[in-house]
Amino acid sequence: MKKIILISTLAGVLLMSCESTKPVIIATENQMINKSDEALMNQVQRDVLKYFWEEAEPNSRLGRERYHEDNIYPQNDKNVITTGGSGFGMMTILVGVERKFIPRKEAVQRLTTMADFLAKSDRHHGAWSHWINGETGKTVPFGKKDNGGDLVETAFLVQGIISVREYFKNGNQEEKNLAQKMDDLWKGVEWNWYTKGGEKTLYWHWSPTYGWEMNFPLKGYDETLVTYILAASSPTYPIDAETYYKGWTRNGTYTTDKSKYGLPMYVKHNGAEEYGGPLFWAQYSYLGLDPTGLSDRYVANYFDLNKNQVLIDYKYCVENPKGWKGYGPNYWGLSAGYTRNNDGSVGYTAHTPINDSGVINPTAALSSFPYTPKESMDFLRFLYQEKPEFIGSAGPYDATSINYNDWFTPRYLAIDQGTISPMIENFRTGLLWNLFMNAPEIKQGLKKLDFKSTKYTF
Known part of the structure; x- marks a missing residue:
């Protein structure tokens, strides 16, 4: 027996x-x-939705800047919402509707509350600030002089706004009303104001107190490409093509013939030319902007550019020149997020191969699914099977480290958690890419900038 x-x-x-x-x-x-790979992807998409659904700021219903399961909130910021992360949260909610994780009607009501709040919030020549008080709608300074419009965070928000508009514009009357509210919000952004009086480049910040003193031009390759795309696409306050090519591409001088691990890098990553920047550079602008077969005058294929950046990061982690415990094919990915300080406390940094402290931010690999589906799936499966302590109430925690005795911080950031579900969905169905890329203004803007695509007709 x-x-x-x-x-x-x-x-x-x-x-x-x-x-x-x-x-x-x-x-x-x-x-x-x-469970199958499909079920695993469903699981993590459902988990991260909780950040923007169950843990949303209670008045505005937008995404909190951070959520701490350990209840440690710096500066008493439980009601501080983040503009860009809220845009990513809108896209996460759309995935939730599409996959029937949440009821469509409730999502429409929630998104309408968000739109109404944003319409009444402080705006600075149409742009929202990086942080907003979720109870009052007033600007919360991100720094002493960063107390006005944040054009890049606004662009990340508008990606979500346009996606929501496109998703619901042909629905019932309540949905059409929501789409109209979102349309009004996006058309109110004065993109051309942020050329600082007509300079042929966009500027990140403007303050009603300090004017242009932050002085941060958007030049060269980083996470900000979609800002230029939206500015060129605006039907109300557009920039011209010259501003894109003189500003973003530095008159075409941002290209490179350099390779790493035998992979062409194509462009000079600002301040990170050896390995490329943190992986959010391959994600933030591309939740809506589909890089597949996308080219401009200087870059032949933005998908290849992003894929190679992710693979270089992956290969670096597998090579593991610093000898961190745990790094390998199933545990990789360097991006911005929480980190472990030398004294064991929690800090924040942009992890890259040249700023590698043995800490992995799960958003890096999980939000890279379109570029590295096998490597990202290996990471996802390892995380849920082997490291359940790295997963909390709203999905994988923001920062983890096998090297430091399975250290993790029981905390989340909207801007990190918000890219996971949309990018996985773009890999699975192309949902957000199709919504954004088929918006009429986006097509016109891309055509104006002389972009080409093998998937879409401009």
Whole structure:
């Protein structure tokens, strides 16, 4: 007679026979080991939705800048919402509707509350500030002189606004009303004001107190490409093509013939030319902007550019020149987010191969699914199977480290959590890419900038 041994696990029960070492797995609702890749992607998309659905700021319903399960909130900022992260949150909600994680009608009501709040919030020549008080709509300074319009954060928000408009514009009357509210919001952004009086470049910040003293021109390759695309696409306050090519591309001088690990880099990443920048540079502008077969006068394929940046990061982590414990094919990805300081406290930094402290931000690999589906899936499966302590109430925690005795911070950032579900969905169905790229103004703007695409007709 066979002897059966019951072994309790975190997610289910293993039945072990003494005649065989092969387990028969009885899966419970939370059992991840034998679930298909599709089910794993569903799981993480459902998990990260909680950040923007269950943990949203209660008045505005927009995304909190941060959510801390350990209840440590710097500067008492429980009601501080983040502009860009809220745009990513809108896209996350659309994925939730499409996958029936949340009811469509409730999502429309929630998004309408967001739109009404944004319409009444402080705006600075149409742009929103980086942080906003979710109770009052007033600007919360991100820094002493950063107390006005933040054009890049506004662009990330508008990606979400346009996606929501496109998703609901042909729906019932309530949905059409929501689409109109979103349309009004996006058309109110004075993109051309942020050329600082007509200079042929966009500027990141303007303050009603300090004017242009922040003096941060958007030049060269980083995360800000979509800002130029939206500015060129605006039907109300547009920039011209010359501003894009003189500003963003530095008159075409931002290209490079340099390679790493045998992979062409195509462009000079601002301040990170050896390996490329943090991985959010391949993500933030591309939640809506589809890089697949997308080219301009100087870059032949933005998808290849982004894919190579991610693969260089991956290959660096596999090579692991600093010898961090845990780094490898299943545990990789360097991006901006929380980090572990030398004294064990929690800080913030932009992790890259040239700023590598042994800390992995899960958003890096998970938001890279369109570029590296196998490598990203390996990371996702490893995380949910082998490191459940790295996962909290709203999905993977923002910062983790196997090297430091499985250290993690039980905290989340909207701007990191918000890219995961949309980018996975873009890999799965292209949902957000199709919504954004088929918006009439975006097509016109891309055509004006002499972009070409193998997928879309401009």
